[in-house]
Amino acid sequence: MSTSHAIAELATRIDWLARAEAVAGQLAANAARHDAEDSFVADNYALLKEQGFFSAHVPAELGGGDANYAETAAVIRRLGSACGSTALTYSMHSHLVAAALWRWRNQKAPTDGLLKRVAAENLVLISSGGSDWLKSAGDAVKVDGGFRITARKIFSSGCLAGDLLMTSAVYDDPEAGPTVLHFGVPFSAEGVEIHETWRVMGMRGTGSHDVELNGVFVPDAAIAGRREQGKWHPLFHIISLIAFPLIYAAYLGVAEGARAKALEVARRRPADEGLMQLVGEMQNAFSAAEASHDRMIRLAQTATPGADTTSEVMIGRTLVGEAAIRTTELALEVAGGGAFHRSMGIERAFRDVQGARFHPMQQKAQLRYTGRLALGLDIDG
Missing domain, CATH: 1.20.140.10 (Butyryl-CoA Dehydrogenase, subunit A, domain 3)
Structure with missing residues (x-):
């Protein structure tokens, strides 16, 4: 049996909702403590990582757990009934994986490399989309071979456990005008700093702190998309x-x-x-x-x-x-x-x-x- 067939067969045996049910009790037991301490749900995230949840929605052919879209939503819902902060933070990673998968399947976009990395390296993806939306925020300055990014991204849920920040910044293109660039930045990159600002009413355990990008270099090859600022794309x-x-x-x-x-x-x-x-x-x-x-x-x-x-x-x-x-x-x-x-x-x-x-x-x-x-x-x- 080939490795890919073995992976596919293993994946079909995983009941991801049952696996979520199995960990829900532990997530719930930790939830009140994180809420009281204003602390990120790090132990809950570690448990999800150990159980393979971060690659669950990656197709088996790319090395993942092959959970379908409805199953992924059901898992998030079950996690939410146990610990809202864990579920919401996990949904931010999951929707980035799901969007990359949709684009790969429906548009033949070259997002399979990211999906393979998520599965092989057990990567945690962090979104800044809620604070950026159509206008985006931050400055991208053209330099030799790429861009230097200066920005402060708020609501970066789960950033303390993140591997890649999937974000954007605005480049003042001399021809096209203000242009939003989309890219990923490793949290290990020089110039990336987390500011622990998350002291809030609810969802306290999401650790949705600010991430500062101080002159972070992003190569031209890492720019995944460009669009006109403030317009639907x-x-x-x-x-x-x-x-x-x-x-x-x-x-x-x-x-x-x-x-x-x-x-x-x-x-x-x-x-x-x-x-x-x-x-x-x-x-x-x-x-x-x-x-x-x-x-x-x-x-x-x-x-x-x-x-x-x-x-x-x-x-x-x-x-x-x-x-x-x-x-x-x-x-x-x-x-x-x-x-x-x-x-x-x-x-x-x-x-x-x-x-x-x-x-x-x-x-x-x-x-x-x-x-x-x-x-x-x-x-x-």
Whole structure:
């Protein structure tokens, strides 16, 4: 049997959701400590790495675990019900892998080298996309053989465990004007420094610190893409389609965990009319979150990236976020005064789920984009 066939056969035997279930208890046990300490979930990340999760979504033919897209989303959701910070941080790595895989499969883009490295070297990828979005940030200055990058990238979730920062900066092209360059930077590169700034309300364990790039050299060959600054580009329609169902799987998982704890408490109390109605309302909110997220997953698996698809995915992002937040709010009420205690974990879930408000495209920007599109207006207007 060839090595590739052996890898493929091994990969088909891995039930990644079952593996997530097996580690969830340990992740949950560590979650409260990291939240209290404002510390990165380093031990949870080490456990995921040991269990092969960082290469799970890489195809078997490229050396990975061959988890499909829906399975990867389900894993993130399960991790989210145990530890929101671990799930959200892992989703940032996973969506970078998923986007590279989509481009390799659908566009024959030369991203297989990155995917092979993720599998062979157990690399952890870090995204700065949430802070950059369409405009990007930082300066790229042309030098012999490449560019010198000066930037400060906020919200770099998991950077303390990162191997490659997948980021961008703006080059003032003398012909094309302000141009966003996309590239990867090793955390070991000269001029890369992490500033531990992450002291926040929720998702405290994500370690979403600032990463400073101080004159970091990026060779011409490492520039993976160029686009006009501030304008929608086909790359961002791919990112919107592929990344956000995975990111919001983490928030769905947080809501699911809070709901489960609330039901556990409620089942020990007399089922009076008020409690039954609160539980029913919580169930409705969770069902709405689940249904909207299921649609996002279907779009990611079947839709073609483009302006209309981006609108549909971003509508889902808003609906999942709102319903996950509402589910967790109601979980507090269902569980009663006990939920005010940190030890129950619902209070942490309530804080963690608030992060769903802040990823692009935030609600008002999504409403504007969707409204302009529906009216036949230019989405870049």
